Amino acid sequence: xxxxxxxEQGKKAKQASYELGKLSSIExxxxxIAVAEAILIQQEIIIKENKKDIEKAKDAGISGALLDRLxxxxxxxxxxxEGLKQIAQLDDPIGEIAMMKKRPNGLQIGQKRVPxxxxxxxxxxxxxVTADAFGLCFKAGNAVLLKGGKEALYSNMAIAEIISDxxxxxxxxxxxxxxxxxxxxxTTLALMKLNKYVDVLIxxxxxxxxxxxxxxxxxxxxETGAGNCHLYIDEFADLDxxxxxxxxxxxxxxxxxNAIETLLVHKAIDKSKFLELVEKLESxxxxxxxxxxxxxxxxRLERSTERDWDEEYLDxxxxxxxxxxxxxAIQHIHNYGTGHSEAIVTENYTHAQKFLxxxxxxxxxxxxxxxxxxxxxxxFGAEIGIxxxxxxxxxxxxxxxxxxxxxxxxxxxxxRM
Amino acid sequence: xxxxxxxEQGKKAKQASYELGKLSSIExxxxxIAVAEAILIQQEIIIKENKKDIEKAKDAGISGALLDRLxxxxxxxxxxxEGLKQIAQLDDPIGEIAMMKKRPNGLQIGQKRVPxxxxxxxxxxxxxVTADAFGLCFKAGNAVLLKGGKEALYSNMAIAEIISDxxxxxxxxxxxxxxxxxxxxxTTLALMKLNKYVDVLIxxxxxxxxxxxxxxxxxxxxETGAGNCHLYIDEFADLDxxxxxxxxxxxxxxxxxNAIETLLVHKAIDKSKFLELVEKLESxxxxxxxxxxxxxxxxRLERSTERDWDEEYLDxxxxxxxxxxxxxAIQHIHNYGTGHSEAIVTENYTHAQKFLxxxxxxxxxxxxxxxxxxxxxxxFGAEIGIxxxxxxxxxxxxxxxxxxxxxxxxxxxxxRM
Numbered sequence: 001x002x003x004x005x006x007x008e009q010g011k012k013a014k015q016a017s018y019e020l021g022k023l024s025s026i027e028x029x030x031x032x033i034a035v036a037e038a039i040l041i042q043q044e045i046i047i048k049e050n051k052k053d054i055e056k057a058k059d060a061g062i063s064g065a066l067l068d069r070l071x072x073x074x075x076x077x078x079x080x081x082e083g084l085k086q087i088a089q090l091d092d093p094i095g096e097i098a099m100m101k102k103r104p105n106g107l108q109i110g111q112k113r114v115p116x117x118x119x120x121x122x123x124x125x126x127x128x129v130t131a132d133a134f135g136l137c138f139k140a141g142n143a144v145l146l147k148g149g150k151e152a153l154y155s156n157m158a159i160a161e162i163i164s165d166x167x168x169x170x171x172x173x174x175x176x177x178x179x180x181x182x183x184x185x186x187t188t189l190a191l192m193k194l195n196k197y198v199d200v201l202i203x204x205x206x207x208x209x210x211x212x213x214x215x216x217x218x219x220x221x222x223e224t225g226a227g228n229c230h231l232y233i234d235e236f237a238d239l240d241x242x243x244x245x246x247x248x249x250x251x252x253x254x255x256x257x258n259a260i261e262t263l264l265v266h267k268a269i270d271k272s273k274f275l276e277l278v279e280k281l282e283s284x285x286x287x288x289x290x291x292x293x294x295x296x297x298x299x300r301l302e303r304s305t306e307r308d309w310d311e312e313y314l315d316x317x318x319x320x321x322x323x324x325x326x327x328x329a330i331q332h333i334h335n336y337g338t339g340h341s342e343a344i345v346t347e348n349y350t351h352a353q354k355f356l357x358x359x360x361x362x363x364x365x366x367x368x369x370x371x372x373x374x375x376x377x378x379x380f381g382a383e384i385g386i387x388x389x390x391x392x393x394x395x396x397x398x399x400x401x402x403x404x405x406x407x408x409x410x411x412x413x414x415x416r417m
Numbered sequence: 418x419x420x421x422x423x424x425e426q427g428k429k430a431k432q433a434s435y436e437l438g439k440l441s442s443i444e445x446x447x448x449x450i451a452v453a454e455a456i457l458i459q460q461e462i463i464i465k466e467n468k469k470d471i472e473k474a475k476d477a478g479i480s481g482a483l484l485d486r487l488x489x490x491x492x493x494x495x496x497x498x499e500g501l502k503q504i505a506q507l508d509d510p511i512g513e514i515a516m517m518k519k520r521p522n523g524l525q526i527g528q529k530r531v532p533x534x535x536x537x538x539x540x541x542x543x544x545x546v547t548a549d550a551f552g553l554c555f556k557a558g559n560a561v562l563l564k565g566g567k568e569a570l571y572s573n574m575a576i577a578e579i580i581s582d583x584x585x586x587x588x589x590x591x592x593x594x595x596x597x598x599x600x601x602x603x604t605t606l607a608l609m610k611l612n613k614y615v616d617v618l619i620x621x622x623x624x625x626x627x628x629x630x631x632x633x634x635x636x637x638x639x640e641t642g643a644g645n646c647h648l649y650i651d652e653f654a655d656l657d658x659x660x661x662x663x664x665x666x667x668x669x670x671x672x673x674x675n676a677i678e679t680l681l682v683h684k685a686i687d688k689s690k691f692l693e694l695v696e697k698l699e700s701x702x703x704x705x706x707x708x709x710x711x712x713x714x715x716x717r718l719e720r721s722t723e724r725d726w727d728e729e730y731l732d733x734x735x736x737x738x739x740x741x742x743x744x745x746a747i748q749h750i751h752n753y754g755t756g757h758s759e760a761i762v763t764e765n766y767t768h769a770q771k772f773l774x775x776x777x778x779x780x781x782x783x784x785x786x787x788x789x790x791x792x793x794x795x796x797f798g799a800e801i802g803i804x805x806x807x808x809x810x811x812x813x814x815x816x817x818x819x820x821x822x823x824x825x826x827x828x829x830x831x832x833r834m
Contacts (some may be wrong), residue, residue, distance in 0.1 A: 246831065357438075367829055368829075368831040405812075413658040416665055
């Protein structure tokens with residue numbers, strides 16, 4: 001029954017995507033502004049529905065960070081509306097002719113940027129993702145099929161309905177947003193196999209969600225997320241710079257994917273400077289897990305295990321490993337990195353270039369914090385997530401990554417010989 | 418047991434990919450030429466091994482086109498070697514800096530073209546794909562994990578060994594090509610889930626192979642292939658031009674994906690010209706399956722069924738459907754097209770632009786045959802296949818589509834606020 005409903009929603013989204021693909025930037029921006037205003041005007045409805053989610057969550061014993069993520073208040077609703085207005089300000093990537101050339105036979109072949117079509121997004125507890133993901137996909141001319149976490153069901157349904165109504169009032173296709181209200185796992189699985197109507201599936205959430213999508217989806221996906229990021233302090237590093245970058249990359253916001261999880265240190269590091277680094281990390285409440293070499297220097301520190309090299313703590317914990325060479329550092333990153341963000345601190349030109357060349361990750365840094373891997377910091381003006389796969393998009397994804405291209409060919413009657 | 422072997426091959430390919438990523442164009446071109454020459458010098462070995470495959474195939478009752486595809490002779494081996502030499506002539510896409518900019522905080526952020534890493538290719542009976550796919554992937558700096566059809570096992574193993582040896586003799590990583598000799602289905606399934614070592618999987622073959630990969634792979638794939646292509650003769654078409662394009666698009670090589678399968682005709686078409694087209698198609702031995710309107714004009718023709726609109730005949734068969742408008746033609750293509758190649762013949766400017774804008778396919782044509790959707794015809798100098806998905810690559814894929822990018826960031830000690 002619910003699968004039939006899913007099929008219908010997919011079909012509606014596909015049909016709406018053809019309409020959305022034809023809209024001008026002016027029409028899309030008008031729609032985004034109208035949606036932002038509708039959200040502000042109807043914020044009481046959203047807050048009322050959000051309260052239902054919060055009550056349910058509290059009854060289920062949910063508290064702390066998860067409850068906070070679920071909660072909408074006036075400020076958060078204003079931020080949601082502001083986000084949509086900012087998306088309206090961004091350049092529209094659709095319609096750009098990336099290339100056009102004339103072939104010897106007179107055919108004029110061009111490559112034109114077009115929407116992906118229908119984008120499905122599976123996400124977790126944050127209800128603001130409903131407006132945010134809609135906004136980015138819509139600006140790039142796509143229809144969305146949204147499946148949010150069951151904790152935020154009432155909030156998400158309210159937001160999606162307000163969006164749909166606002167589009168409809170502007171004369172825009174209200175079916176451009178389809179919210180999947182069914183929270184059955186079987187429906188989620190069916191969504192992951194809805195190849196007939198969905199062009200791309202993007203999971204936004206934790207490791208388990210992403211793994212489930214990788215294992216089950218038959219739709220092309222964009223893998224976002226896991227960041228087991230490293231910082232390597234080379235033997236030729238400016239150690240004061242290294243210390244300030246390590247502190248930033250580990251402590252400025254430890255719960256996010258671009259924070260570092262393992263520090264690699266060349267064995268020849270100045271011992272007193274290393275002790276200064278350890279002290280500073282500890283004064284920032286960072287728990288350290290270190291190899292035998294480091295324990296020779298600071299015996300009181302906890303010994304690391306193989307498991308530490310693999311772990312994305314997303315917390316104030318840092319593994320430290322010493323290496324004998326740049327090559328050993330790169331090999332460690334090959335073995336344990338997740339291809340997200342990797343950094344070297346060095347004053348040596350050859351080492352800097354070698355690290356940039358050989359480390360296989362979405363973003364590779366010399367003498368800067370990994371915390372910069374972010375669509376806003378990269379100047380995209382928006383971000384739908386950070387891709388850690390190599391197909392289609394790698395690194396922070398902005399509007400352009402929510403598009404594809406098609407070849408357009410102008411002929412004068414050409415037939416192939 | 419064989420899964421262990423597959424894991425080992427994956428690991429070797431991954432390690433080789435790091436070496437391949439560092440090679441200069443000069444080294445890669447030297448490798449390609451050396452491989453081409455080794456293939457020519459050792460052609461007797463290849464032909465001897467190929468004879469074993471042919472004997473086995475004959476014993477299994479295989480004949481006709483399939484047996485022909487399997488067969489290698491001196492000319493085909495020369496063509497294989499020539500293909501590799503041509504790849505050596507192509508521009509190397511690796512290392513290009515697609516974009517570099519300075520951010521307000523002084524970070525210099527660039528986007529650099531790099532190899533994908535390890536590409537797995539699953540293909541069918543043609544043994545020349547072994548050399549061809551290796552050559553393209555190698556030039557773009559990738560390692561390959563090849564799984565060919567069991568019919569060509571001896572030929573493929575011989576070719577892969579010659580390639581590996583030739584690389585080794587040039588001082589290049591011989592593990593850059595891994596041929597999977599195990600023909601068990603369980604090994605193929607395990608390959609489709611070898612996410613740890615494989616970055617991208619490309620199926621090259623028929624519908625069943627592609628569907629199996631879509632259903633089973635957890636690795637990002639590039640879907641190639643199915644082409645249910647249409648040509649629409651608009652009410653404002655130059656009908657002589659339309660006739661010559663239809664004949665080319667249907668009959669020049671009916672067995673390939675960019676040939677047309679359904680002809681859409683505006684109802685207002687000049688009847689005598691339409692009869693001329695029918696006659697010409699029949700004189701090219703094309704079997705027609707037509708709707709009721711066409712049967713009113715030519716009652717002896719076979720009536721089409723719903724199934725005909727869905728079918729990729731890959732044969733001298735053409736479905737013909739009449740439509741009342743351009744919009745109806747576009748909607749039919751939305752409903753039944755596979756997003757490969759679609760064409761309109763028209764002299765009307767607005768109709769031409771509308772068709773180019775609204776038809777959702779890898780290649781959309783005005784007044785030209787769909788048969789041009791091809792890497793060589795598009796001027797790429799090579800082709801690994803034609804992508805019909807929207808992620809990463811759409812349309813003919815050349816060397817550039819076998820690469821990805823990474824962000825390289827030059828800092829001076831920046832930490833995030």
